[in-house]
Amino acid sequence: MQSISSESTLSTGEPEPSAIELLHDHCLELTPDGRYVRWLGDHPRHPRNWSGLRKTYDIVLICLLDLFITASSTAGSAAAAQAKHEYNISGTLSIFIFVTIFLLGQVAGTILFPPWSETFGRKNMYIVSSGLSAICCIIIGLVRSMPVIIIMRITAGLLSAIPYTIIGGSIEDMFNSHARIWAMYYWTIASNIGLILGPIMSSYIIAGLDWRWNFYIFAIIVAVITGGLFFIRESRPSLLLAYEVKRVTDMTTVQYIPPPLNHDHIPDLNTFLKEALFRPAQLFFQEPIIFVIAVMISVAMSLIYIFTEALQPIYESMGFAKTDASLIFIAIGLGTCLSTLTRMLDSYILNYLRRQGRPIKPEYKLVGLGLGGPFLAIGLWWFAWTIPPENQTPWIVPTISLVLVGYALTEMDTVLYGYISDAYLSYSASATAAVAFLRALLSGVFPLFTPQMFDRLGNNVAMSVLAAVATAFCIVPPVFICYGERIRRASKFARYSWEIQEELGKEKEDW
Template sequence: MAPCTLACTGIGFSFVHGSFYYSNMQPISPESTVSTVSMEVKGSPLVLLHQHSLELTPDGKYVRWLRDHPKHPRNWSALRKSYDLTLVCLLDLFITASSTAGSAAAAQAEIEYNMNKTLATFIFVTIFLLGQVAGTILFPPWSEAFGRKNMYIFSSGLSAICCMIIGLVRPMSVIIVMRIISGLLSAIPYTIIGGSIEDMFNTRGRIWGMYCWTIASNIGLVLGPIISSYVVAELGWRWNFYIFAIIIAAVTGGLCVIRESRPALLLAHEVRKVSELTTMDSIPPPLNHDHIPDLHTFVRESLLRPAQLFFREPIIFLVAMMIAVSMSLIYIFTQALQPIFESMGFKETDASLMFIPIAIGTVLSAFTRILDEHILRRFREQGQPIKPEHKLAGLAIGGPVLALSLWWFAWTVPSAVHTSWVVPAISLVLVGYALTELDTTLYGYISDSYLSYSASATAAVAFVRALLSGTFPLFTDQMFDGLGNNVAMTVLAAVATVFCVVPPLFIIYGERIRQASKFARYSWDIQQELGKDEDDM
């Protein structure tokens, strides 16, 4: 076969014992075509690929990144990664704050529209989170197939518009629709940031990337009630949404200059560039396990993937339930925390400041990230591979601390004892610390365990979290009024105590569970095939 014919028909190339092969392993005779082969190799796809920091997979069927390719997101500069991560975290922070801010707005809107408190809470809090539930199903597969950047901008820009419309209009029907759409859009940063972090950071970097995201999200949860309490008291509930519209619009401007981070899409772009440099139809397709599907495949597989992960993966199921119940505490506190401290002599607005101890606890979790670094460094020094279970120290600490702090809070508020407000406030610091540990560690665990499916895995968790977070506020008042503050908090403390069995389960049996998992095992196979050392890239 002539070399030119080989170049036009082969789909993969390799050198074996001095002979030049294409995909069906038919050799060119070195004796008869040495000079022409030499000329062909000089301009061959192999040379072009290496000139663009690309290479063929071992089987010669696909193109993949070379380790040092400057356009791979894990090789971006620290400044670029920091900027992009900061912007998407700010987006999640303020959109999350707009969700918990709904409680204070509902308290005043119920008077304006002459509705009961439960209905007002449903409109301003629950339907936002129900919209988020729908978004967690719809959007994450899109990010895996079509990229992240445009979805962030789409979410941010439309969220700002929705907030502005809620503040401007009078018909409640329009407010309801805008609140649902806002919730739907909030699922975009909420569910795909984990995927962006996996795109840009290696195992060590993901510790701090997930920490930054969790800090931003949790501070957003506690910042919303504080901002809204003072804004609603001074300016009215509509200004609550004007302010968030302005802030989120500013974030949208910053998002316009972040980069697309989905490696598969960037790789496809690089392969197209190389293909345009040659007239030979011999450049194999890019390695892309998350290829862009047709509509039928997208509906059948991609949209259903989060549900598959939730019901078929024990890790995802347990993580989803633990995160959903624990993080729903914040939405319970938006209804219950201020009345508890008002009974201790605080004014309504000042009582909202009791969310600050939770925020302080959130920041204190940085010490556990330092512990994570120490543990990983020890394994590296011993020459042992880093496993997801090696980063579960925060879970082992956070689970018991959450149970302890809730028991503490339950029995140091009226009417069990008469103590200074400082005593239960200290327990809230521990609550904030524990919630952040669970959030950071568990999201990081599924990100490390599911890699290319991390966005869909996060979506499954986010679905359950949003569903429970939207449901709990509807019966919080009835629960605390009927059982009393002490017993109601005791119920929550008991649930947190049951969750203490999860940390040893994951630490001892996590690797075995992952090995039996279709999705987790497949993700590790992909990583090994790519040949990337997670500790270095």
């Protein structure tokens, strides 16, 4: 113990150990200017040096939280279909109450929470989000008042933005650059499976019980996850560093130890308006890359919410029972899992470039986008013209096309978010906020007109409209691959990332 050795040296009249030596003994060091304390790379309590078992427990649990909270958003569609009879409201209004306002709450959460999320720590925010989400689900199931249901659904959507916006930070806290590729991919898989699992779970729950039990069961699941979250560790390095410095200070008689290096703070109003509102909007409207990516991701991922309204009626017309029709979402889930093959290809390409000593440019990681764009268009055209009423092919024929759709959606989601991070570096949080805002907004709006669109245009034409949009997206991968670097060099914000890459010459592994 340092306190014992310090007291011993003082009692014998020997010189007191210097702060530098003391910090080094505890795997800490001073910044070059000597004003602050920072981590040494081998500190055992830094999140990146935790055991594999510790990291696995924490990341699996928070991914499960995001999975089931995401599932509760798509599960709202099945609840809306039954609740409209109880409250004697239109189908569109019921979808708005149980689906759209949840996602509008998420829109607000993506704006409000990120500026403060670095200050209060990851663990506390996960516990607050999951605990209050479970309470919201219970209240929705118990009460008969529609205004209360609306308030709880908005609140649940607001809370859902917490894991959605800070899981990426937890992954960055715990994993180095190579491991982050896979950790981010597993998170994407979990989130997308949540979108797919929601309609399946809700269909069977409502068929066996009623729509209120849909929320009771989600409340039980999220409450169990909340209990598990009490056993995760806080992973925010700045908070842990403050604890370490205090621990060292309390253990020694050294008169002065500099404060920990900490960039986290609660922003004032001007900073909040600039970073949380103005900058994402500025990036969306001024940066062609961000604008295109936001539109692509938002429209593509909104397809899941469109499918929650359209897929089951289509398969019911083929003779499926309502619950069995929900199982068709499994095909999209299979496609999601196939993205593992593309991540393996990415790893092979990046390792090859490293062995060649070549710099790793963001465009080199767009292989998945080059595959996903065409596969999405092919899958949607295939589905559009193998379903009734124009075609009476066996149900397996259009279902296979949904595997392509699931693969494409996961690739676009994973690759484009990664491209934002690589291309915009310190501005990536604001860029991601712009994408998340539009994604949640369109996901909430599209289901409102999906039934009318399919009723008026018919299944084949309505799906063809979506396929045509996906076909237009196919021009983006070759443009980004061939001209992405040139676009970034001309960008006010992305130029910073390009200059850093030029200075480094190649990507370096961080500890």
